[in-house]
Amino acid sequence: MYDIIIIGAGVVGGLIARELSAYDLNICIVEKEHDVAMGASGANSGIVHAGYDAKPGTLKAKLNVLGSSLMPKVARELGVKYQNNGSMVIGFSEDDRIVLEGLLKRGLQNGVKDLRIVEQDELRELEPALSKDVLCALLAPTGSIICPYELTIAAIGNAMDNGAHLELDFPVEKIKKTEEGYEVISGEKSLQAKYVINAAGVYGDDIAAMAGDDSFSIHPRRGEYILLDRECGNLISHTIFRTPGKMGKGILITPTVDGNLLVGPTAVDIEDKDNTETTQEGLHYIMSQARENVPDIPFGKTITSFCGLRSVGNTGDFIIKASDTGWINVSAIESPGLSASPAIALYAIDLLKEQGLNLVKKESYDPIREPQHKFHEASMEEKNEMIKKNPAYGKIVCRCETVSEGEILDAIRRNPKARDLDGVKRRTRAQMGRCQGGFCSAQIIELLAREWNIPYDKVTKSGGDSYINIGRTKEV
Numbered sequence: 001m002y003d004i005i006i007i008g009a010g011v012v013g014g015l016i017a018r019e020l021s022a023y024d025l026n027i028c029i030v031e032k033e034h035d036v037a038m039g040a041s042g043a044n045s046g047i048v049h050a051g052y053d054a055k056p057g058t059l060k061a062k063l064n065v066l067g068s069s070l071m072p073k074v075a076r077e078l079g080v081k082y083q084n085n086g087s088m089v090i091g092f093s094e095d096d097r098i099v100l101e102g103l104l105k106r107g108l109q110n111g112v113k114d115l116r117i118v119e120q121d122e123l124r125e126l127e128p129a130l131s132k133d134v135l136c137a138l139l140a141p142t143g144s145i146i147c148p149y150e151l152t153i154a155a156i157g158n159a160m161d162n163g164a165h166l167e168l169d170f171p172v173e174k175i176k177k178t179e180e181g182y183e184v185i186s187g188e189k190s191l192q193a194k195y196v197i198n199a200a201g202v203y204g205d206d207i208a209a210m211a212g213d214d215s216f217s218i219h220p221r222r223g224e225y226i227l228l229d230r231e232c233g234n235l236i237s238h239t240i241f242r243t244p245g246k247m248g249k250g251i252l253i254t255p256t257v258d259g260n261l262l263v264g265p266t267a268v269d270i271e272d273k274d275n276t277e278t279t280q281e282g283l284h285y286i287m288s289q290a291r292e293n294v295p296d297i298p299f300g301k302t303i304t305s306f307c308g309l310r311s312v313g314n315t316g317d318f319i320i321k322a323s324d325t326g327w328i329n330v331s332a333i334e335s336p337g338l339s340a341s342p343a344i345a346l347y348a349i350d351l352l353k354e355q356g357l358n359l360v361k362k363e364s365y366d367p368i369r370e371p372q373h374k375f376h377e378a379s380m381e382e383k384n385e386m387i388k389k390n391p392a393y394g395k396i397v398c399r400c401e402t403v404s405e406g407e408i409l410d411a412i413r414r415n416p417k418a419r420d421l422d423g424v425k426r427r428t429r430a431q432m433g434r435c436q437g438g439f440c441s442a443q444i445i446e447l448l449a450r451e452w453n454i455p456y457d458k459v460t461k462s463g464g465d466s467y468i469n470i471g472r473t474k475e476v
């Protein structure tokens, strides 16, 4: 019997688990997929929004501003890269200026610091690659960037190092109310807990309905992206948004913390909660819109495209509340959910306290997680030191991103352990370069097979039946 089960291993479930692991509690995170960060937390813009966008007085506004102020500390403790690059919303006309002034006013009401409108001359200096037609911009110096899946992996890893349990491949199918709390059921497997946190992303309404709460609904809104090679990351330094119109925030252009250039997302409402395919139409739209803002984006240097699904709720705000004794919904966490996530975790824990959860601090709690070693970022001295400690750091497996065997083994061995090719990719960047794994995936398969003690043909790309080697072509 657990004290708490958290359904969903995204950034929200992960940071709630991490916060709770500071207390003397028996915690279990259950996740339907083969790895963590497989929902929206693995495929978004990675922007820690300043907080001028949400309507004053909403949970979105309050938790965005608080969350983004907490993020630098969270990132430092978890060894996750975070960069305060600032963001700007660009305007092309006097009509746009009126919208920007509205956003400025809203930001000030929400408590965002240092917001101001900048004019053409200053803009040219700040971002020379912007279109000459840009007239003015709202500058938000507190806007920042982070790697969303690195944050999720690190939060869950830290929670596990502090005693939380992670149950993967556990799609929750049924919930039963018991005398002491809840029974959470997946096929033949069943777990029990006194309290349940529903952090199941786009499936949050379905999970709530299993527990008898059909008071809200969520629909998926697709967001597609194009990711460009690292040599393009310096084209701009701020995150560039377009003045929002009837169609929302539009296409943004941003450097990533790893030095790539990210362009997107589209915003299309769909029915299927699992459909993360990219479309030709979407990618063309991204290119045409982005070129209006930054004309010289070198789309020829594209290395991949991907898609994430926003959890759009029917209330217009985050839905974070208790719906029954011991049951907390943390749902409809669309943007700015990543930015708000550290604050959402604290808010959810306050709700648990109101529900009677007794919180006793654990002396052994350690909020610090050693960063994932990054060989290519180390100085020559540090590299030599790493190789001296473990010669596997001297053996480069992914040549595009300079990732060593030592880093891949770390990813497979430490919490939450990488179990497939994509899991290694998200933790180390191996296969994330220009060749997209063409050269290194065979070696990574070998390491996964050896470490998990499974045959080569049982190693998958991303869990399920995504097998890579399906038979021998010849005997050698």
Ligand SMILES: Cc1cc2nc3c(=O)[nH]c(=O)nc-3n(C[C@H](O)[C@H](O)[C@H](O)COP(=O)(O)OP(=O)(O)OC[C@H]3O[C@@H](n4cnc5c(N)ncnc54)[C@H](O)[C@@H]3O)c2cc1C
Residues within 6 Å of the ligand: 007, 008, 009, 010, 011, 012, 013, 014, 030, 031, 032, 033, 036, 037, 038, 039, 040, 041, 042, 043, 044, 045, 046, 047, 048, 049, 170, 171, 172, 173, 199, 200, 201, 202, 203, 207, 222, 223, 224, 265, 308, 309, 310, 311, 333, 334, 335, 336, 337, 338, 339, 340
């Ligand atoms: C295109 C896009 C762009 C965005 N950009 C930004 C941004 O720049 N800045 C920002 O602040 N926010 C952004 N967001 C929002 C942000 O990504 C989300 O708010 C955040 O990731 C939500 O995290 P989560 O943990 O609630 O959901 P998720 O990450 O979706 O996690 C939910 C988890 O629950 C699991 N699950 C679902 N059903 C079940 C079940 N039955 N049993 C077990 N597990 C289950 C899923 O597999 C998933 O892993 C963006 C979102 C999208 C889609």
